Amino acid sequence: MDKQQARQSLTELFTRPFDQERYQLFLRNLLNQYEPRNGHYTGNLIPDAFKQHIKQYWRIGKYVDPDGHELDLLIVEVKSLNKLERARSALRNFAVNRLKQFEKEASLIAFYAEDDRGADWRFSFVKIEHEAYQDEKGKIKLKQELTPAKRYSYLVGEHENSHTASKQLLPLLEMDYADPRIEEIEAAFGIEKVTDEFFDQYKALFQKLAEHLKRQASFNHEGEEARDQRVSRFAKKLLGQIVFLYFLQKKGWLGVSKNQPWGTGSKRFMRERYDQVMKTDGNYHRDFLQYLFYEALADERKAQPDPGYYARFDCRVPFLNGGLFEADYDWHNEPIDLPNTLFHNDEKNKNGDVGTGILDVFGRYNFTIKEDEPLEKEVAVDPEMLGKVFENMLEVTERKSKGAFYTPREIVHYMCQESLIHYLDNRLNRYATLELAQPQGDLFGEPGVQERQGTEHIKVPRTDLETLIRKGHLALENDTRVMSKGKETDTYKFQLPESVRQHAEAIDAALADIKVCDPAIGSGAFPVGMLHEIVNARMALAPHSGNQESAYELKRHAIGESLYGVDIDASAIDIARLRLWLSLIVDEEDYSQIAALPNLDYKIVQGNALIGIEVDLFNQEMLNEIEKKKNEFFSATNHDRKSDLAATINDLIHETMHGQACFDFKVYFSEVWHQKNGFDVVIGNPPYFSIDTFGANSSVQAYLKKNYFVYMDKSDIIFYFFEKSAKISHGVISLITSNAYLSATKAKRLRKFLVDNNLIRIVVNFEKYMVFKEASITTAITFLYPSTDQPRYLNLPHNNYRKDDLNGLLVDDKNYVMAEDWSDEAFVLADKHLKRINDAIDFGKPKLSTIYKVGSGMQTGCNSVFVNPPSDIPKKHIKKRMTGEIIEKYVATEPKEFILYIEDIDSFDRLHESIKKYLLANQELLKNRADKKRRSTAKWWNFTFPMHKEYYNKQKIWCSYRSITNAFCLDDSAEYIGLTNTTVIFDVNTKINFKYLLALLNSEILSYRYSFIGKRTGNGLLEYFENGVGKLPIIGTARGIQLSVASIVDYVRQLKRTNLQLATLYFQQLIDGMVYELYFPDEIKAANKEILPHLGDLTPITDVMTDEEKLAVIQREFDRLYDPRHPVRNYLETLDSVEVVRTIREALKR
Known part of the structure; x- marks a missing residue:
């Protein structure tokens, strides 16, 4: 069908009342072909559960896509327009019931109502999703049991616009040459476009x-x-x-x-x-x-x-x-x-x-x-x-x-639900202290057992609370029907757990009493999300709690009593209030008199959540008066009365805060401290930026330094939201932030704060997955609350999770690992098997920084002057620049930039005339570098920080400050200078061969290990700063083995200057095999894959040899060790049969 015909067909279908003949013609054009059916179902042929909603329906056909997946084609007439608009769960459940009954995964359904003769109707795609989980090796699998289906619908008909439906379905309608796949049909119902x-x-x-x-x-x-x-x-x-x-x-x-x-x-x-x-x-x-x-x-x-x-x-x-x-x-x-x-x-x-x-x-x-x-x-x-x-x-x-980035709805749902589950669990149940009863098992054994000591009282098990919060809204219609019959029957049984039903009133009261705050509210995603979760749970409890309030009444109560928010941006406050008002009018059903919207001026407030008044005690009588006036203001409708109330409240706040013009939680939201001494839930997505944005001499920085334990130079603003949230909450804190705090040095005091106060409970680390694609940062969700329980974490290492899979991974407790020995050092997150491997790699081995000098490259403070200076400067003052662009494993390629290096000259007068002339021409630029206050006026001409210059006459190993994996090269000529985008290791250890160290650093084992040490950036690169590199565990071994490894390193370095790729690759694999044997000797020996005993005497290559002589030596050794009958080759090719090797290699592929 050509584009014009397709558009005409879509317009005629979607801008008119539902017409069965026109609809079936559309399906024939859309699907090209389908098997017609003529099933008509009415009366007793409709399941009892759906009779109150559905008058009749037709099964008009079945479509089989090119992959063999079946699609049911249905038309459903509902009993009223109200059912079409409001009984959405029931209509979705009807579709699910049919799909399960006939073992199909998806259907296309036209829903229309009899009372308006189909004037407005729904064109829906319904699909059952298999729930995702993470297997023991970290791979994503699909569970066989089915989860509730999703329904995607277009609103069409004579009162609706067909623009979106027509635009997204048009490509499929034009596609005469191929039958559409189910996923292509699903994509046409996508909301993202x-x-x-x-x-x-x-x-x-x-x-x-x-x-x-x-x-x-x-x-x-x-x-x-x-x-x-x-x-x-x-x-x-x-x-x-x-x-x-x-x-x-x-x-x-x-x-x-x-x-x-x-x-x-x-x-x-x-x-x-x-x-x-x-x-x-x-x-x-x-x-x-x-x-x-x-x-x-x-x-x-x-x-x-x-x-x-x-x-x-x-x-x-x-x-x-x-x-x-x-x-x-x-x-x-x-x-x-x-x-x-x-x-x-x-x-x-x-x-x-x-x-x-x-x-x-x-x-x-x-x-x-x-x-x-x-x-x-x-x-x-x-x-x-x-x-x-x-x-x-x-x-x-x-x-x-x-730092404002919108939180995807799937993440909002998860964080809100988990926060509510914890709040209810803490409110209703009492647990004993969790203690370790026996030590952790061996590398691939079972973990240590934890037992709770003391007494406990559990009213509603946590698993039952999870069912209520995550799936309670699905049970509402069923449980209402059972209650109306007076008892359970063989056909109709309660779906809410018994403990939830027994304690429904207590749970409902707890939900009505909750206090929630978002300290960086943005557009209001989290308060609106919490509003829906609270109301959904209370509605699900209604058949058992006896609470007959409408959804509108429950929402108005939650907005008035439970939800609070702050943001520094006035426009954010406008939109957050607007979204709460919209959420209210959605459920306003009293058409006889539309209720006035509440005033949210003292619920959703503009202010800086991090800056408060430095007074602990306030006048309680004045606060009581503020609370009284705010309650009246919330529902006031008369314009003059509202103005008077607002003026009075603002005057009282001003007086209470002693004239300080700032926001303070305990003043603006005093009723929360009056009733509870803090919020039950603090939740949000704080902004992402460095405090350096404020300026080093700003009043904000000065305040943060004085009032926050977590303060460190160059720290991120999110660190202060963690501490502020802890100060204003007595319950659960749920924040989605950059995951930099897990490992960054600048977050050391934050980690200490979290650990020392027993706050950190759950971390979900999105190692590569971009929750905020536009932000170019990787993130973590962190749940905090005081507890003696061990922290747990979930590390999600992939970059391509389907949104629909994420929730299944997040809510499955089996995916979480218990954290051990977290301190102010970087938090290590790995699944249980990988963590045991990490522990084995680390055990008994010194860190690199304790046996070698590790540092950053030099800082010129003005690269535009010192990099690539004029050609008339004497060559002895020019150094090759080491950059990530030229660093490969083992070698560096030819430099592309050069550096003027004069740090070994202590007086300007001793400089060569060409250098003096060049520096004087750039004097203004050099004198006004960022460090000018620290620098003496006499030293305006040299590097800002010539770090470790006393070591630059030694051999060095270099790496880029960012790389996809370990890539370390050797500089044995002392001709290179690196700047701050490189990290350098100096050869100061006489007990360990430097080339042996180079082999370890480039090995699969330490590449794997560093993936748990280094901070991963938004584009998947790891940061290789000296603090991280210095944590790598270095294994010592006999001098002879070190020399053998060093000889193979020489082979690889020489081969990298040739095109002998097979030999180059093989010797690198040989190094990896040898390093595996060094770090895991017992596992390699048990698998009969030992390489070192079969290596034989390697012929070294020396500097006095010609390149031809070197290659001849290398070729002989390659021919010997690559022989198909040689055990070294056999063992290298089957090394994957060793579990630890296979696990590490699979982890490196992620």
């Missing part, structure tokens, strides 16, 4: 709007920086307000005719009003939006017979409250004129879509008021997407400076 496209267009709208606002006189009263901040916030807020209204018009709350109920308003209200304004040659923003925002939605109109009626528009518009639609400028006297073309025009975008205005862009997308859930995804703009759009709105440079 929608998010990316919507963001691109949203960003373009913001930029156009901001550019226009900058030219408005009302934004140019202050300096450029202040203007840009005002413009940015106004533009973001305006777009947020309009998006909010698109969700409201989706509910039918806008433009409701006089005397008609809420919910009957036009779904195109915003665009229809634009058309009306154009008929009178008006201005859309000045003549419509300002009145809609700041009167219709913001004024209470209580005195009117119908408070919802707004005379200017001659229709009903709800009073919303909350502050979103309160003006922050004098719109009556200084209205802001925005050209109508910003809202609608006939321009084409890069995709060929007509219209680049705000209403054009928003009008192309479907808006769904349902926040996305893990198992139910509508391919549309949902409230959750706004958070991602907001945090992506910052330009790349601004985002990196603020």
Whole structure:
């Protein structure tokens, strides 16, 4: 089918009421061919569990894709439009039931309702996912038992827009030449492309709007920086307000005719009003939006017979409250004129879509008021997407400076659920102390056994709490049905565990009482996530707890009593509040009277969470008064009363804080300390940047240094969020951060703080997987809470986990390893088998830094002057520069850069005239280097830090500061100088042959070992700084063996100058085999794979030989050892049969 025909077909199908004949024609074109079926099911043929939802359904066919996977094709008529919109779990479970019954994995289903004759319908793809787990070797496998299915749906029909569905299904419809695979069909229902496209267009709208606002006189009263901040916030807020209204018009709350109920308003209200304004040659923003925002939605109109009626528009518009639609400028006297073309025009975008205005862009997308859930995804703009759009709105440079990166929804779900599980476990149960009853086993034996000592009292086992939090919402419909029947039957049994049902009231009370804070709230992903988890759990408990509150009532309670947040960015606060309000209106079902939104000014607060008042005791009477006023303010609706309350509260806060203009948790959120002495849960994604961003002499740095134990030079801001979170929490802390703190030297005091206070409980380390792809950093999720239990960790070493697999890996306790002996040194994370190998490699061996001098390269402070100096400078003052670009295993290739080296000259006057002339020409640059305050004025001309220059006459081993794996080269000529992007080892040990050391460092064993020592960067490279390299364990051995290894190193170095690749590779493999035998002699001997006894006498090559003579020696040794009958070759080729070797090599492939 050509593109034009395909587009026409999609438009006709998706912009009209459901039509079975048209739908089946579409499927024939989409799938090219399928086996027709004519199954019609109604009455008793519908399972009892779904009769209240489904009137009838048809199985119209079966499709088999090119890989042999089957796809069921169904049409389902539900009993009402309400069922279509709200019984989403039941309809998904119906699909799952059929898939399991007939042993299929996926289905395409059209859902429509009988009461509106299919005017609006759902086109859904349902697929059962196999749950992933990690086997003993760290490989990802799929469990045979099935997990709940996921449903992806397009909202289509005469009141919906077909833009997204048409665009994503168009390629499949055009593909006449091949039958689509199931994964290609699934990809057509993907939400990521929608998010990316919507963001691109949203960003373009913001930029156009901001550019226009900058030219408005009302934004140019202050300096450029202040203007840009005002413009940015106004533009973001305006777009947020309009998006909010698109969700409201989706509910039918806008433009409701006089005397008609809420919910009957036009779904195109915003665009229809634009058309009306154009008929009178008006201005859309000045003549419509300002009145809609700041009167219709913001004024209470209580005195009117119908408070919802707004005379200017001659229709009903709800009073919303909350502050979103309160003006922050004098719109009556200084209205802001925005050209109508910003809202609608006939321009084409890069995709060929007509219209680049705000209403054009928003009008192309479907808006769904349902926040996305893990198992139910509508391919549309949902409230959750706004958070991602907001945090992506910052330009790349601004985002990196603020460290704001949006947390993916899968990670939010996991962190929120785990935090709730711990909170409930701690609230309901009492455990005895965990102690080690017997020591750890051997290398491949069982780990030590841990036993709990003392008494304990368990009301609800943790596993049952996990079932409630992770799967309780799936049990709600079933358990409600069982309760209505009065007892369990053979057909219907409770799905919630018995202990949960018995203690439902206590669990519900605990959930109602929880206090949660995000100290860096951003767009509000975590508070909104916690809101959903709390409400889902309380709803699941309802059949057993007796709590009959609606979802709306539960949400309003949680927002008012449980959720708190802080952010330094005012725009973040705006969007976080907006998302909480949106989450509320989603569940507002009382259409007789729409409740006013709560005021969140003292719940979600702008401020710097790390800077507080330096006073421990506050006036409790004054705090009690603040709390009383805040409670009244939360629900206040009268504008004047709100203003008075806010003024009083702010005055009281100012007085309590002794006039200090900063944020303080114990003042702004005093009720939390009044009731609980801290938060039950602190959760979030703190910003990622170095404190050096503030400047060395900034007041912020001075405050952090004075008030935080974890302070160290060049430390990251996240370290302080760890300590602050511990200070404001008495429960669980859950943070996703850069994983640098696990190993970085600058985090040494943070690790000490966590270990000394018994805080660290669980670490999930994403070693290579990029949770934040745009941030170029690897991350870790850390759970903290006081406990005597040993910490546990999960190391995820791959870079390509499927999002759907992650949750299965994260929640499976069998994947976690007990941490041992964590201290302020780097935290080592490996699975249980790899950890035992690491321990065996380390046992009894000195660290490299204790037997050799290890350091960084030199620091010039001005590479532009010292690197590649002029050619007239005498050669004796020019050194070859060692860089990562020329470093290979064992050798360095020809240098590409050279360095002016004058550190052995102590006086400027003694320098060669050409050098003096060159340095004087660059005198200003050199004198103003970063270290100018430390440097004496007489020494303006030399290196900033000529580290270890007294050792530079010795042999050296070099490595780059970043590499994918160990790559160390030998410099035996003393001709090279390295700068700070290299690490160097100096030959100061006479007991260990330096070339033998080079072999160890380049071996598979120490490459593997370093992968657990070095910090891995976002692009998968390891950092090889001196502190890390110095931790490598070095094994000693007999002098004769060292010399044999050194001879083979000489062979490899000589061969690397030739094209004899086979011999080069073989001798490197031989070195690896010998090193395995040195570190694991017992395992190699037990497998009968010993190499050293069969090596024989190796002929060394010497400097007095010619290259031809050297190659002749090497060729003879290669011919001897590579002979198929020689045991060395046989053992090398079968070394993988030794478990420890195989395990290390598999780990290196990750």
